[in-house]
Amino acid sequence: MGTHVIKMPDIGEGIAEVELSQWHVKVGDLVVEDQVLADVMTDKAMVDIPSPVHGKVIALGGQPGEVMAVGSVLISIEVEGAGNLKESAAPAPVKEAAVAVPAKTETPVENKSAAIARPAPACQGPVVAREADERPLASPAVRKHALDLGIQLRLVRGTGPAGRVLHDDLEAYLAQGQSNASAPASAAYAQRHDEEQIQVIGMRRKIAQRMQDATQRAAHFSYVEEIDVTAIEELRAHLNAKHGASRGKLTLLPFLVRALVVALRDFPQMNARYDDEAQVITRLGAVHVGVATQSDVGLMVPVVRHAEARSLWDSAAEISRLANAARHGKASRDELSGSTITLTSLGALGGIVSTPVLNLPEVAIVGVNKIVERPMVVKGQVVIRKMMNLSSSFDHRVVDGMDAALFIQAIRGLLEQPATLFVE
Structure with a gap:
């Protein structure tokens, strides 16, 4: 040997x-x-x-x-x-799996191999977890008995046919100290003393380091603008109905990428990287859009390269391909580096306002909040419109506040009048 x-x-x-x-x-x-x-x-x-x-x-x-x-x-x-x-x-x-600068705060991924846990007290009694709206099998007499004893029937394990709760099951539940008539209680209100320590290593450590570095080095400021996306959503629905079967369905993201590309023609200072050690700003003609993507191991930012040369469907296909690769840990290092500006979206969880963290050394990140229907006044009439906020952050060392506001308002104008996205 x-x-x-x-x-x-x-x-x-x-x-x-x-x-x-x-x-x-x-x-x-x-x-x-x-x-x-x-x-x-x-x-x-x-x-x-x-x-x-x-x-x-x-x-x-x-x-x-x-x-x-x-x-x-x-x-x-x-x-x-x-x-x-x-x-x-x-x-x-x-195999390579991506690590990327986070564009927003994420809940840490628990590394099970690194977790050190103090065990919880042993579970006592015949307790079973059911959904809050799940009705356990029990006779009317058993239900009344449980009510009199202050027992939540859904927490009692039934030993009868098909899991039916019996009178003996209630007595067994009481005998184990899970409930009593004077102080109704359940596992949901029981005291807990367990603790768990999660080591911050691997992907989570890199995300933490990059986020901390970004917030310490860049002078962040955020700007929020409300956008009426009714027209762009109508266009998207029309295009999907007409071409979705042959070209693939369009989400809002490729329209946002297109709006970035067009707006950057007038605001090239946003499509830049800042080397703060060398004190050099590099403005780029190519628009390489980082699209923040959540994966099982943390936030990744795959890059749609040369977005300025892509059609809506080309952008959509590339976004989908990169997102799938990132989520499954198959994105290469080249696919996760080299972005010039980042687009981040919380999708349906987008809330009203967010404050995304810059993807250094970039100087701008555009955050998308969820679309909601709201009553709006249009030409003196109250109408229902689809509204969405853009919550974006900039590096104030490089980007002036007025320029940031004008840039986002330019994106707003393009999305509210979607024909202008394609007028050369």
């Missing part, structure tokens, strides 16, 4: 160290060739490290959350034969 040592691979781009995000194996596990051993995180991507050999894991070189130098020992595997005496580095990574 011999030992095959896998070292932390050189992932490229001059990276000297990476973070060990998650182990997929433990000491004693048998592994086969090409089996994923660990996930490591660079500044731009999550990378899978596969096994080049069959064997048994005999040692792990680090803990999740640890930053390891390229070339350091990652894992040792016992193999048939002499092993790799040269202790070669791991083979090239087989």
Whole structure:
């Protein structure tokens, strides 16, 4: 028997160290060739490290959350034969998953492998969780008995046919201290003393670092504008009815991308990157729109490149392709970098106002809130219109407040008169 040592691979781009995000194996596990051993995180991507050999894991070189130098020992595997005496580095990574600058605050993803939990007190009594509107099976006499005892019947486990709650079930529930006649209680109101500690590592750590960096370095200010999207929604519905079957359905996003492209012709200062260390602003002719996308591992921003050269359906197809790749962890580093301006949307959860965080080194981010129907006064008449807010943020070191307001108002004008999106 011999030992095959896998070292932390050189992932490229001059990276000297990476973070060990998650182990997929433990000491004693048998592994086969090409089996994923660990996930490591660079500044731009999550990378899978596969096994080049069959064997048994005999040692792990680090803990999740640890930053390891390229070339350091990652894992040792016992193999048939002499092993790799040269202790070669791991083979090239087989999959990249994106990491991107967050455009809004997100709820942290719980890394189950890193969670350290204090167990809750043992559940007492024959309690069953039912939906609040679910009616458990029980006779009228049992229901009255439960009411007299102050017991919520939906919390009692039934031992009768088809789960029917019996008088004995109520007595068993009481015997375990779940309820009493003087102080009705349920599991929903029971005291809790459990705690859970979640390590901030991997993707979540990168998101936290990037967000903190963005808010500390850039001088954020936000501007909110209300937009009447009745006409653009009517156009979208018409185009989907006429061409949806052959070209694909259009969401509002490709129209917003088009509006950005047209508005940026008059406001090129918004399509820029600011190198605050070199004190240089780079304005770009190409419009590479980052579209903030939520995935299982955190917020990612895939990039629709050269949006200025795309039709509505071309943009729609690319947005859909990139979003699916990001959600399934298949977006490449190139697909998640190089944006010049970012579009972020909370969709149906968009609320009234949000304050998106800049995607540094960009200087502008446009946030989309949800569409709601509201009564509006149009030419002296109260009518129902579809309204939507744009909540956008800018880097005040580079963008003046008046220019930001005029830019968003230009987008408003384009969306409220959608024919102007296509007038050259």
